[in-house]
Structures are given as C-alpha cells and as structure tokens.
Amino acid sequence: MSKQLEEIFNFTDTSEACIKCGKCIPVCTIHQVNPDETTSPRGFIDLLGAYQQGHLELDKNAKDIFESCFLCTNCVDVCPNSLATDMVIEEVRADIADKFGIAWFKRAFFFLLRHRKIMDLMMKLGFMFKTCALSVDEKGRGLRARFSLPMVKKGRLLPSMAKTSFLNSHPEEIPAPVQEKKNPRVAIFIGCLANYNYTDIGESLVKILAKLNIDVFIPKKQLCCGAPAYFTGDVNSVEFMTKKNIEYFEGFMDECDAMLIPEATCSAMVKHDWQVFFENHDMPEWKERAQKVAEKIHMATAWLYNNTDLVKLLEEKGKKFDDVVTYHDPCHARKVQGIWQEPRNLLAQNYPMQEMSDPNRCCGFGGVTMQTEKFHLAEAAGKPKAAMIKDTNAKYVSAECSACRVQLSEAMNNADVETIFKNPLELIAEALKD
Incomplete structure (x- = not known):
C-alpha cells in the first residue's frame, strides 16, 4: 500500500x-x-x-x-x-x-477528457466517419458497433454523436428574453455525454431557463468533472481536471446565482467527491476551495424546483400529456445528494407517473472499467432493471444521468423494451414548448 x-x-x-x-x-x-x-x-x-x-x-x-x-x-x-x-x-x-498501470485505451480516453480542444476535434472526426465503424440502431436509440474495439464489443449500443457539441453551439452569454433590473444568472456545467452525445439535455435546460427569464452563462473552458478517472484510480488526471476547473470557476462563480448540472454523476463529483479527493490526498487548501465552489453547485431539477416558479409555470402554461413516465433514481442523485423527489414533482405536473417496483436499484453502469473489461457484469445488472421498466408500460423512463441512459438504453434494447429514455429536462421543455 x-x-x-x-x-x-x-x-x-x-x-x-x-x-x-x-x-x-x-x-x-x-x-x-x-x-x-x-x-x-x-x-x-x-x-x-x-x-x-x-x-x-x-x-x-x-x-x-x-x-x-x-x-x-x-x-x-x-x-x-x-x-x-x-x-x-x-x-x-x-x-x-x-x-x-492503466489500459492504454483508458489512458487515451482520460487524455482527451483533460484536453477539451483535442476532444472536440476527435468527436468531430468521429461524427464525420462514424459509419465506418458504427451503424444506426434499428430502434433509433443510438449507434451499433460494427466490430469489436478495445472499449466496446461488436453489436454494443453506443450513444449517438452530435455534429456540434453543446458548448460549441452557443455563445458564452445567453441573455434572458426580458432584461429587468437584475435578472437571475446561472452557469451551466454540461457534462461530457450531454456535451457530445445527448445535446438535447443542454438545449432543453437553456429553453427552460429562457421561459423563466433567467440569464445563462456557458463557461466554455470547463473540463470533465474527473469522475471516469476517479473511479478508475487515475489520480493524476483527477488532480489535473479538478484543479483546472476550480481555478476557472473561481473567476466567475461570484457573479452567478448558481451553477446547474443536469447530470447526477457530474453533480455528485463536483459537489461531494472533489472535497473527498482533496481530503484523502492531503490537499487541505484545495479541499477548502472545492468546498467554496460547491456552495453554488446544484443538480438542475433540484435547483429549478426549489428556487424558481417552474412548478407554477408548468401548471399554468405547460401542455398535459397522456404519455406515462417512470423515474429511475441514479445512485449519485438519491444516495449521494438526497435528490429524488424534485424531478418527480416537476414531471408530475404534465405527465402521469408510474413507479417501477424498485426505482432505487442501480442500473449497473459502474464506470469505465465496468463498461469495458467487465461489461458482462454491467449487462447482468441491467437485465432486472429493464424488466422493471417494461412492467410499468411507460412510454418514457427518465433519469437525470446520461451514464444511466447509456446503460438502460442497452439493457432495454437487449430485452426488447419499447420504452424511450429521456432526461427530465427534455420532457419538461417539451411540456413548455410553444
């Protein structure tokens, strides 16, 4: 040791x-x-x-x-x-x-997470040449690997790639539609999967904030939160990304009412695990700085529910749908941050809700190693969750976590479950659409 x-x-x-x-x-x-x-x-x-x-x-x-x-x-x-x-x-x-040591493909992945511009380039190339190695899934849930690669096996379902990332699709400042004497102002930390793959999450959050007349700041130099490297044991990558992010956030955080994160894992990492990491590695000054930053970090639905008139807006102007929604509790939301009721309360304003038999059961994503070298365990953990979702007869399963989305989409595809995965922000934005 x-x-x-x-x-x-x-x-x-x-x-x-x-x-x-x-x-x-x-x-x-x-x-x-x-x-x-x-x-x-x-x-x-x-x-x-x-x-x-x-x-x-x-x-x-x-x-x-x-x-x-x-x-x-x-x-x-x-x-x-x-x-x-x-x-x-x-x-x-x-x-x-x-x-x-760490497998070469993991080291390459963490290198990209540490360098945003190189990651942008690689994802752009991936979008342009994706049909060389990937095919569109017949159910439209993502892409299928045509052959086995170090990080994925043949036939594996992967998230779709966006032509342009969320961070590169918007200016840094997005003023609210109506400028008042002092509009609320929030920053968005988007998370890697929502930035490059599930870009509708960020787009939905921006639309919701516009409806609430809130100024939006999109910090373009944000890096990965470090969670993939943290769960793998890559201390150097975690230290690099956390310190870079903290130094960057300190430059604008006082000018924002909050920083919203529409991802449970990223939110838990920034709000909780950064401090744990610095304490465990004897960096008290950085722990204190991480703690200061964490004061304004919020999961998006929790902040929207507790600090805005979104519920009233959904009640008065939101469309009502007959499409049933079941909600899955991400481990890093309910157990780490105590967030589970807020997204349900928001969704319930416009969608009929149906609880699955065990919404708190882990979906089985488990991190980079579990999704690569130990994917057979992730597959086994996903099967009972897919069965629970099927039993609800819901049109949508929702969770504020793109890691859960990757895992549950694969599990549902393998089990022929027709339910569609949507982040709660996507469903809320749909209810507020003009």
Missing part, C-alpha cells in the same frame, strides 16, 4: 467497525449478479483490512475483486455504521493503477 494512502486510511479499523450484520448484502449491485461473499461490501472491507496488514498481496486476483464493485453506494446508504466502503475502494484502485 502507498505510504500516503496508509497514513490517511486505517482499513483495519474500518474492517473491525463492520459488525457483519449483512444489511448491505441484499442491496449490493455486484452481489445481486455475482452472489459471492468475496465481492460483497463486508467482503471488500475484510480484504482491505487484510491488505493493509500485509496479509493480502495486491495481485491480479485482488485487482479483479476490487474492480468488481459498481460504486453504487447502496451499502453506505444502509450501513448502520455508515462505513464508506465505496470511498476506500476508490482509493485502493489508485494503488492498483500504480502497480498494474
């Missing part, structure tokens, strides 16, 4: 604090698809304690075990001692990356 990690964490104390009550077992995503005590939360904790004591070698078998966690935080949510199993696994993955 690295000296820095050993100084910060005492995995033995965490292991001894686990009372082995088993409450974490039924809710654990990996245990649901691979019922083995070794890959259960208390199994992870015991192994981490043994690792710190020198009784467990960090070999390929241990690497496989620690990379099998979906980091869904279900165990933390139900643990009577609130043991942060997800956090210690995130940190031990840094040791795994140090010892075994």
Whole structure:
C-alpha cells in the first residue's frame, strides 16, 4: 500500500467497525449478479483490512475483486455504521493503477477528457466517419458497433454523436428574453455525454431557463468533472481536471446565482467527491476551495424546483400529456445528494407517473472499467432493471444521468423494451414548448 494512502486510511479499523450484520448484502449491485461473499461490501472491507496488514498481496486476483464493485453506494446508504466502503475502494484502485498501470485505451480516453480542444476535434472526426465503424440502431436509440474495439464489443449500443457539441453551439452569454433590473444568472456545467452525445439535455435546460427569464452563462473552458478517472484510480488526471476547473470557476462563480448540472454523476463529483479527493490526498487548501465552489453547485431539477416558479409555470402554461413516465433514481442523485423527489414533482405536473417496483436499484453502469473489461457484469445488472421498466408500460423512463441512459438504453434494447429514455429536462421543455 502507498505510504500516503496508509497514513490517511486505517482499513483495519474500518474492517473491525463492520459488525457483519449483512444489511448491505441484499442491496449490493455486484452481489445481486455475482452472489459471492468475496465481492460483497463486508467482503471488500475484510480484504482491505487484510491488505493493509500485509496479509493480502495486491495481485491480479485482488485487482479483479476490487474492480468488481459498481460504486453504487447502496451499502453506505444502509450501513448502520455508515462505513464508506465505496470511498476506500476508490482509493485502493489508485494503488492498483500504480502497480498494474492503466489500459492504454483508458489512458487515451482520460487524455482527451483533460484536453477539451483535442476532444472536440476527435468527436468531430468521429461524427464525420462514424459509419465506418458504427451503424444506426434499428430502434433509433443510438449507434451499433460494427466490430469489436478495445472499449466496446461488436453489436454494443453506443450513444449517438452530435455534429456540434453543446458548448460549441452557443455563445458564452445567453441573455434572458426580458432584461429587468437584475435578472437571475446561472452557469451551466454540461457534462461530457450531454456535451457530445445527448445535446438535447443542454438545449432543453437553456429553453427552460429562457421561459423563466433567467440569464445563462456557458463557461466554455470547463473540463470533465474527473469522475471516469476517479473511479478508475487515475489520480493524476483527477488532480489535473479538478484543479483546472476550480481555478476557472473561481473567476466567475461570484457573479452567478448558481451553477446547474443536469447530470447526477457530474453533480455528485463536483459537489461531494472533489472535497473527498482533496481530503484523502492531503490537499487541505484545495479541499477548502472545492468546498467554496460547491456552495453554488446544484443538480438542475433540484435547483429549478426549489428556487424558481417552474412548478407554477408548468401548471399554468405547460401542455398535459397522456404519455406515462417512470423515474429511475441514479445512485449519485438519491444516495449521494438526497435528490429524488424534485424531478418527480416537476414531471408530475404534465405527465402521469408510474413507479417501477424498485426505482432505487442501480442500473449497473459502474464506470469505465465496468463498461469495458467487465461489461458482462454491467449487462447482468441491467437485465432486472429493464424488466422493471417494461412492467410499468411507460412510454418514457427518465433519469437525470446520461451514464444511466447509456446503460438502460442497452439493457432495454437487449430485452426488447419499447420504452424511450429521456432526461427530465427534455420532457419538461417539451411540456413548455410553444
């Protein structure tokens, strides 16, 4: 174990604090698809304690075990001692990356996330030449891989690519339609998938804010929040992106009432995990700066519900639809940020809602490693969720998370479920359309 990690964490104390009550077992995503005590939360904790004591070698078998966690935080949510199993696994993955390295295709991906202009160019080229490697899915949910690649297998459903990214489609300043003495002003942090693939999310948010007569600021130099690298153990990439973003945000945050993020994972990373990362890596000054930035960070639906007249607007001017909507709770929204009722309350103004049997069950996205080297586990986790969605007979399944969208779209396609995935902002904007 690295000296820095050993100084910060005492995995033995965490292991001894686990009372082995088993409450974490039924809710654990990996245990649901691979019922083995070794890959259960208390199994992870015991192994981490043994690792710190020198009784467990960090070999390929241990690497496989620690990379099998979906980091869904279900165990933390139900643990009577609130043991942060997800956090210690995130940190031990840094040791795994140090010892075994990071696969070249992941390193290339994280490099692109660190350099926005190069990523813009690569995505533009990808759009132009996508038919060489991809075909349009017959159900219109995205693209299919024509052959296997390092990050995807043949036939895998991938999100569509936009001709122009969201950030490059708008000026930095979008004034409200009616300029009053002091209009509210919000910034948008868009997230990578919403920027390059699901651009209707950002477009919908801009339209909703216009209806509320709110000035919009789109910071063009924003980088990835760092979540993909964080969950993989790439400490250097996380540190680079978080510090660059914080320095950039500090330059304009005081001039904004809020920064809205229409993505659960990005929002949780910026609002919560940045501070955890800096604390765990002994950077108190940066933790304090991240904490200051976090004061104005909000998931989009939560801020819109709590700080605007959007509900009233939807009641008075929104179109009413007969199309049933079921809502899936992203792990990083409900469990990490406590956000679950706000998007439902907004959607319920204009759409009939039908809850699935377990809206809080993880969809099984799980991060870059789970979506590449361990995709068979992600597929297994997605099947029961697709079945739940089908049972609702809903036209739309909604979640404020594009990672969930990628995972559930694949799961629904494989299970022949006709339900369409929409971010709640897309559905709300449709209700407000003139």
